[in-house]
Structure formats: C-alpha cells, structure tokens
Amino acid sequence: MKESKQILSVENLKICFTQYVKGLKTRRITPIESLNVSINAGEIMAVIGASGSGKSLLAHAILGILPGNALCEGDITYCGQPLTEEKKIELRGKEISFIPQSVNYLDPLMRVSEQVKIGLPKKDADKQQKELFHRYGLKEKDGELYPFQLSGGMLRRVLFATSIRDNIKLVIADEPTPGIHPEALSTILNQLRAFADDGAAVMLITHDIVSALTVCDRVTVLKDGKTIETTMAENFSADGRHLQHWYSRALWNALPQNSFSVHEEVEAWL
Amino acid sequence: MALRGTNLGFYYNKNEWLFRNLNIELSYGEILGISGYSGSGKTSLSRILANYIEPIEGFVEIDEKRAAKGEAHPIQLIYQHPEKAINPKWKMKEVLEESYEPDDAILERFGIRKEWLSRYPIELSGGELQRFCIVRALHPNTKYIIADEISTMLDAVTQTVIWRELLDICKERKIGVAIISHEAALISRLCDRIISLDVSAKKIGA
Structure with missing residues (x-):
C-alpha cells in the first residue's frame, strides 16, 4: 500500500480578475469558481479539462504567481498547514517544484545550461x-x-x-x-513516477490523457x-462507461x- | 499546382545537417503529414516551406505569383506556440483583423467568443489563442497552410472539433495543408499521405 498522507489539498478555490474597462471603471471575471483537488504522498494526480478551464491558474495559485490583479479565495493546505503567500515564497523551488507550460518561461538571454544550474x-x-542533460x-x-x-x-x-x-x-x-x-516522453513520465515513488505528490496537468494514464493514479477533470x-x-x-460525467466521457472518446x-450535445456546449 | 521543396538542406551549426536532399511536394487540397522526433528539424522545415527562412541548400517554389509587399502571403504558417506568434500589446480584435476581417460564421466555427476580442493575449489560454492564429491564417488569399504542432495545447474535444473545421474549410477552398506533428495517432487520422523526417535523415547517413 502507498502512504496516504495528504500533501496538498485545495478546497473551494475561486479566482477572479479585476480588469479596467474604461478610465477607472472596472469589471470582474471569474475564470475559476470552485475547484477541489487533493493529492497524497506517493501519488500522481492527473488534472485534465478543456483549454481555458483553469488548469494553469490552479497551478499558479498554488505557487503564488498569479498576476497582481487576481483575487484568490478558498483554502489551500500543504502538509496539514495552510499554504499562505509567505509560505509559498519560502517553499517554491525548494520543496515545491514547478514545470511551467510555456517555453517562454526560460530566460531568452541566458545559456540553457546556466538556467538549469539555478538553485543547484x-x-x-x-x-x-x-x-540532468544526459538523463533527458x-x-x-x-x-x-x-x-x-533549441527546438x-x-x-x-x-x-x-x-x-x-x-x-x-x-x-x-x-x-x-x-x-x-x-x-523523451517516457523518460519524463518515468521521472514523475520516480518523484511519486520517493514519496512526493505530483500534479500532472495535461491534455495528453493517454500518456498521463500510463503513470498516474487518479484523474481530476475540470470544466469551466x-x-x-x-x-x-x-x-x-474502453468506451469510458465507468466515468461519471458526460464531459469526461467526451474527452476520452x-x-x-x-x-x-464528438457528440452533437457536446458540441452545443462548445 | 503545388508547393514544392527541392533538395532542401538545413543546419544551424556549420555542417551539422538537420536534413539534406529532402524533396517535398504539397498539392492543392492535399493533406500531408510530416512526422519526426523532437529536434529532427520539423519546425525548421515548416519555416522554410513558409518562406520565413531560406534553406542552406535547395529551394522552395509555388505556382502562384509572389505576393506583393503588404499582401497576405499564399503560404501561411501556424506556430506551435501561439503566445509567441501574437503581439502581446495588441488586443485580440487587432490580432484577428490585422490582415482581413473574418466574418462571424468562421468565428463561430472555431468557437471564438465575442467577449475574447476585447482582451489582451495574456488573458486567454493557449488553446484560445491558437484559435485566433488559425482563423487569421485563413485569409482569402491563402493557398497552403503549414500547421506546426498546432493542437498540442488543445484538449481532446477541442482538438477534434478544430481539426474538423479547419480541414473542412481547407477542402472547400482547395487549400493544401502540411500537418507537422510527432503524434502518430493524430496524423494517421487526418492525413492523406505521411512522410517521416527520421527516415529521410537516415538516408543522408547511408
């Protein structure tokens, strides 16, 4: 049996952005309304969902790197303690590691070997x-x-x-x-598995359900x-009959x- | 009537050829798959085909007359990273309407919501940005589309719908499409014909 110690728990996460419309008039948009996800030690949780369903925002909220106009509500707990903004700054890059989505997160003016050395x-x-270079x-x-x-x-x-x-x-x-x-894909997935087998909790945000399924334990599906x-x-x-929600089945099929x-009912939603 | 690359060769560091003696032909209305490993030169090839960069050896030709300055080019490239292909300081409406004014029907086909038009690129997700990149590539003058890993940032449902809409439009307008992807299952679903860069790279070694 795997350890069941909970590392991360996100409850009722809500994120909204304040935008300036005209002059000082502002409006609010709420891309994340109510997200719940929890990950135990030794577990890989895949997070899938439509593009724009708030997957990256979830990651950024946990790391405390949302833009300045974002407002974040709800409870994020890390190893039994509330994960406050100060904690996030203290822990990220040390105990919490992040692999960003966009390759734009690399410094364009720095040789890549130097960027990998940061924090070592x-x-x-x-x-x-x-x-590390050899391994990948x-x-x-x-x-x-x-x-x-580089490609x-x-x-x-x-x-x-x-x-x-x-x-x-x-x-x-x-x-x-x-x-x-x-x-290279299987090297990366195996590395994520190795993290989990060493007792870490892994959140794998992805569209590539097929690859994720080869290593993950549970899957969380997000929508809107x-x-x-x-x-x-x-x-x-098979045909996804064990999935509860119609959208999970649609993604799978x-x-x-x-x-x-894609079924017509699903398309009506798009 | 075709887009033709003859004896193409390319490298970044002198004499470390990514590919060489590569011949490629894409006809009107054809859907061609190009597969290959990461680093095998897929993106470089797509930029050469789209006339963004010059090959070191060989040449690319099309039957159409060359586009005059200020006109949309008949070969349109859609990038792997939409966030890199969009001016971050423009609102999405300007991005979309830079070269022509797409009608509502086409926006609807690609699921672009009206409310996104007043936002800045940073306020949209990668998948949402990519729809804009696809629509703006469908200029009335477009004869060929080079699609470089354009659906990796999309969820499966959106991917299916967007490919169907894009390929339907391309078939209607007889646009030739080169689909570059490492995803074998996707390419074999979509393409009439597939070439692999790995195989042609091996030929050079032989």
Missing part, C-alpha cells in the same frame, strides 16, 4: 547539470545554446531539468509533454472552472486513439 548547490552544480537526452554542447536555438521539444526537456531538485515534496507539472517524441469529477485512472478505458468523434 554551487559546489557540484556543473556536474549535476551535465547529469540533451547533448553537452546544447548547454552552450540560447533558448531560441520546442528540447526546450521542454530543459524546463523539466530545471525542476529536478533534492527534497521535493510536491511537483506541479503544467503540460510538460507537448512536442516531445515518445522516448469547476471540478466535475475525480476518478481512478483505470476508469479511463474524442482522442484520435479512440473514436476521434
């Missing part, structure tokens, strides 16, 4: 960085390059390498896999800023590996 112990940063199939001389000189898939692997640190308890991976070919279903990974099989089709 000074003494053997060089050695560790080279090992990057060549040693790729480290000398700047982000614009999308290679940048992903660099981003991933920046997240590997000792003492990680919570990993938040925001779509770490698009544009990566199958071999709400959690609609949390289910065991094995329920995503729309995959090119499955029927690659």
Whole structure:
C-alpha cells in the first residue's frame, strides 16, 4: 500500500480578475469558481479539462504567481498547514517544484545550461547539470545554446531539468509533454513516477490523457472552472462507461486513439 | 499546382545537417503529414516551406505569383506556440483583423467568443489563442497552410472539433495543408499521405 498522507489539498478555490474597462471603471471575471483537488504522498494526480478551464491558474495559485490583479479565495493546505503567500515564497523551488507550460518561461538571454544550474548547490552544480542533460537526452554542447536555438521539444526537456531538485515534496507539472517524441516522453513520465515513488505528490496537468494514464493514479477533470469529477485512472478505458460525467466521457472518446468523434450535445456546449 | 521543396538542406551549426536532399511536394487540397522526433528539424522545415527562412541548400517554389509587399502571403504558417506568434500589446480584435476581417460564421466555427476580442493575449489560454492564429491564417488569399504542432495545447474535444473545421474549410477552398506533428495517432487520422523526417535523415547517413 502507498502512504496516504495528504500533501496538498485545495478546497473551494475561486479566482477572479479585476480588469479596467474604461478610465477607472472596472469589471470582474471569474475564470475559476470552485475547484477541489487533493493529492497524497506517493501519488500522481492527473488534472485534465478543456483549454481555458483553469488548469494553469490552479497551478499558479498554488505557487503564488498569479498576476497582481487576481483575487484568490478558498483554502489551500500543504502538509496539514495552510499554504499562505509567505509560505509559498519560502517553499517554491525548494520543496515545491514547478514545470511551467510555456517555453517562454526560460530566460531568452541566458545559456540553457546556466538556467538549469539555478538553485543547484554551487559546489557540484556543473556536474549535476551535465547529469540532468544526459538523463533527458540533451547533448553537452546544447548547454552552450540560447533558448531560441533549441527546438520546442528540447526546450521542454530543459524546463523539466530545471525542476529536478533534492527534497521535493510536491511537483506541479503544467503540460510538460507537448512536442516531445515518445522516448523523451517516457523518460519524463518515468521521472514523475520516480518523484511519486520517493514519496512526493505530483500534479500532472495535461491534455495528453493517454500518456498521463500510463503513470498516474487518479484523474481530476475540470470544466469551466469547476471540478466535475475525480476518478481512478483505470476508469479511463474502453468506451469510458465507468466515468461519471458526460464531459469526461467526451474527452476520452474524442482522442484520435479512440473514436476521434464528438457528440452533437457536446458540441452545443462548445 | 503545388508547393514544392527541392533538395532542401538545413543546419544551424556549420555542417551539422538537420536534413539534406529532402524533396517535398504539397498539392492543392492535399493533406500531408510530416512526422519526426523532437529536434529532427520539423519546425525548421515548416519555416522554410513558409518562406520565413531560406534553406542552406535547395529551394522552395509555388505556382502562384509572389505576393506583393503588404499582401497576405499564399503560404501561411501556424506556430506551435501561439503566445509567441501574437503581439502581446495588441488586443485580440487587432490580432484577428490585422490582415482581413473574418466574418462571424468562421468565428463561430472555431468557437471564438465575442467577449475574447476585447482582451489582451495574456488573458486567454493557449488553446484560445491558437484559435485566433488559425482563423487569421485563413485569409482569402491563402493557398497552403503549414500547421506546426498546432493542437498540442488543445484538449481532446477541442482538438477534434478544430481539426474538423479547419480541414473542412481547407477542402472547400482547395487549400493544401502540411500537418507537422510527432503524434502518430493524430496524423494517421487526418492525413492523406505521411512522410517521416527520421527516415529521410537516415538516408543522408547511408
């Protein structure tokens, strides 16, 4: 049996943005209304959902990197303690590791090897960085390059390498896999599994349900800023009849590996 | 009538060829899949085909006359990262209407909501931005579309709908589409014909 200690719990998360419309007139939009997700030690939780359903915002809220005009309500608990803004600043990059969605998060003016060394112990940063590059199939001389000189898939692997640190308890991976070919993909997924097997909690935000299912334990499905279903990974099989919510079934059946089709009722919602 | 690349070769560092002696042809209304590993040169090839960069060897030609300055190019490239292809300081309405004014019908087909038009790019998700990039590439002059991993940021339902709409429009207008992706299941669903960059890269080694 795996340990069942809860590492992260997010309850009734609500995020709204204040926008200036004209002059000093403001309006509010609420992209996340009520999100609930909890992850135990040793577990990979895949978070899937429509694009724009608030998956990245969820990650950013946990890390405390929402933009200044965002207002965040609800309870986020980390290892039994409320995760306050100060705590987030203290823990991120040390116990909480983040793999961002966009390759724009890399510094365009810094060689990629230097970016991977940030936060590694000074003494053997060089050695560790080279090992990480080797592990993710990057060549040693790729480290000398700047982000614009690498392909999308290679940048992903660099981003991933920046997240590997000792003492990680919570990993938040925001779509770490698009544009990566199958071999590198399985390296990354296996690394996430290794994090979990070492006792960390892993949140894997993704569209790639098929790959996620090869490593994850449970799946949370989001739609329009709400959690609609949390289910065991094995329920995503065959025609998805074990899934509770119609949207979870629609996501599953729309995959090119499955029927690659969308029901009319689902489309009406789009 | 076709977009033709002859003897294409490209590298970033001298003599480390990403690919060489690559011949590629895309006819009107055809849907061609290009697959390959990350780093195999898929994106470089798509930028060469779309005339963004010059190949080191070989040339790209189309039957149409060259686009005059200020006119939309007949070959349109849709990028892997929409957030990089959009001016962050423009509102989405300006982004959308830069080259032509898309009608409501096409916005609806791609699920672009009216309320998004008054937002800045940072206020939309990657999948929402990509729909704008697709619609603005469908200029009336467009004859070929090069789609470089354009659906990796979309959920499965949206991916299915967007590909169906895009390919339907391309078939109606006889636009040739090159779909670049590493996802074998997707490419085999969508394309008439598939070429692999890995195989052509091996040929060079032989």
